[in-house]
Amino acid sequence: MIQMIKINKSFEKQEAVKDVNMTINKGSIYGLIGSNGAGKTTIIKLLAGIYRQDSGEVKLEGSAIYENQALKQKLYYISDQPYFFPQYTVRQMANFYKSIYPTWNEERFVKLAEVFDFSMKKKLQTFSKGIQRQAAFWLALSTMPEVLILDEPMDGLDPVARKKVKNLLIQDVADREMTILISSHNLREIEDICDHIGILHQGSLLLEKDLDDLKSDIHKVQVAYKGTAPGYLEQRLTMLHCEKRGSVMVCIIRGKEDEIVKVFHQTQPVIFDLLPLTLEEIFIYEMGDIGYAIKNIVV
Numbered sequence: 001m002i003q004m005i006k007i008n009k010s011f012e013k014q015e016a017v018k019d020v021n022m023t024i025n026k027g028s029i030y031g032l033i034g035s036n037g038a039g040k041t042t043i044i045k046l047l048a049g050i051y052r053q054d055s056g057e058v059k060l061e062g063s064a065i066y067e068n069q070a071l072k073q074k075l076y077y078i079s080d081q082p083y084f085f086p087q088y089t090v091r092q093m094a095n096f097y098k099s100i101y102p103t104w105n106e107e108r109f110v111k112l113a114e115v116f117d118f119s120m121k122k123k124l125q126t127f128s129k130g131i132q133r134q135a136a137f138w139l140a141l142s143t144m145p146e147v148l149i150l151d152e153p154m155d156g157l158d159p160v161a162r163k164k165v166k167n168l169l170i171q172d173v174a175d176r177e178m179t180i181l182i183s184s185h186n187l188r189e190i191e192d193i194c195d196h197i198g199i200l201h202q203g204s205l206l207l208e209k210d211l212d213d214l215k216s217d218i219h220k221v222q223v224a225y226k227g228t229a230p231g232y233l234e235q236r237l238t239m240l241h242c243e244k245r246g247s248v249m250v251c252i253i254r255g256k257e258d259e260i261v262k263v264f265h266q267t268q269p270v271i272f273d274l275l276p277l278t279l280e281e282i283f284i285y286e287m288g289d290i291g292y293a294i295k296n297i298v299v
């Protein structure tokens with residue numbers, strides 16, 4: 001289990017992370033999402049033991065990560081711009097990792113060559129951005145990390161490579177309870193792969209929830225009435241957003257599904273449907289609820 005307890009981190013006078021408490025369970029795939037500059041990369045670097053927090057604790061299996069070599073060998077971090085030594089091939093990078101990760105699995109590295117269909121003998125820097133990223137996954141998965149930390153991991157990967165990488169990640173989580181922390185703006189991808197979500201805004205963690213619980217707490221309703229909609233709906237429901245499309249209203253409501261259905265049922269609508277909400281919609285309305293709303297910009 002990874003724990004962040006009351007973490008604060010500033011850069012000069014800029015507070016990047018404020019009083020953050022976060023828990024990532026073993027074997028979980030945790031998606032960290034948030035607006036630009038929210039503090040995602042800072043949190044990732046604190047967890048990877050690259051930054052030291054100003055206050056609070058960052059722990060893996062109960063021990064502090066920073067400057068803990070033995071713990072750091074259990075982690076692997078792929079940054080948004082993977083770094084390789086100049087002039088090195090995949091094979092040479094593999095030899096380097098083999099020398100520093102006691103968990104390096106040569107058999108796996110060789111087996112993964114069937115999945116990553118490019119030469120391990122060519123200089124990495126001569127490959128395209130997408131292939132370099134695939135190489136980063138190849139090397140990462142060969143170290144058999146307990147915790148894999150990924151910053152915008154699928155950036156630059158084509159759809160086939162994305163699918164391959166996703167399958168490999170899920171397989172490691174299922175087979176050996178690898179824990180994954182992913183930071184991304186691609187909410188479809190996060191929704192597809194993560195079981196836990198943390199939403200960061202201006203350095204604070206707004207919420208941290210199981211994805212299914214998050215989805216069961218916010219609903220989209222399509223409703224229409226013969227005449228006008230009863231005025232008391234707004235008082236009885238926590239409406240995050242409501243818009244009229246002709247005679248039909250589409251509302252985003254916070255609360256339990258059965259209670260929402262009950263309130264609408266009493267108003268005898270002519271149309272009433274509960275529609276599925278995507279993580280992208282949940283993110284937009286959660287952020288709107290705290291004032292980070294999408295504004296209609298007219299120039």
Ligand SMILES: Nc1ncnc2c1ncn2[C@@H]1O[C@H](COP(=O)(O)OP(=O)(O)OP(=O)(O)O)[C@@H](O)[C@H]1O
Pocket residue numbers: 011012014015016034035036037038039040041042043
């Ligand atoms: N090395 C640094 N020096 C000074 N300020 C920094 C540094 N790293 C981050 N910051 C500041 O900390 C805040 C959080 O930055 P961070 O990169 O963690 O956000 P982010 O959520 O990853 O953003 P994005 O989604 O835009 O990549 C920002 O205001 C940023 O300017």
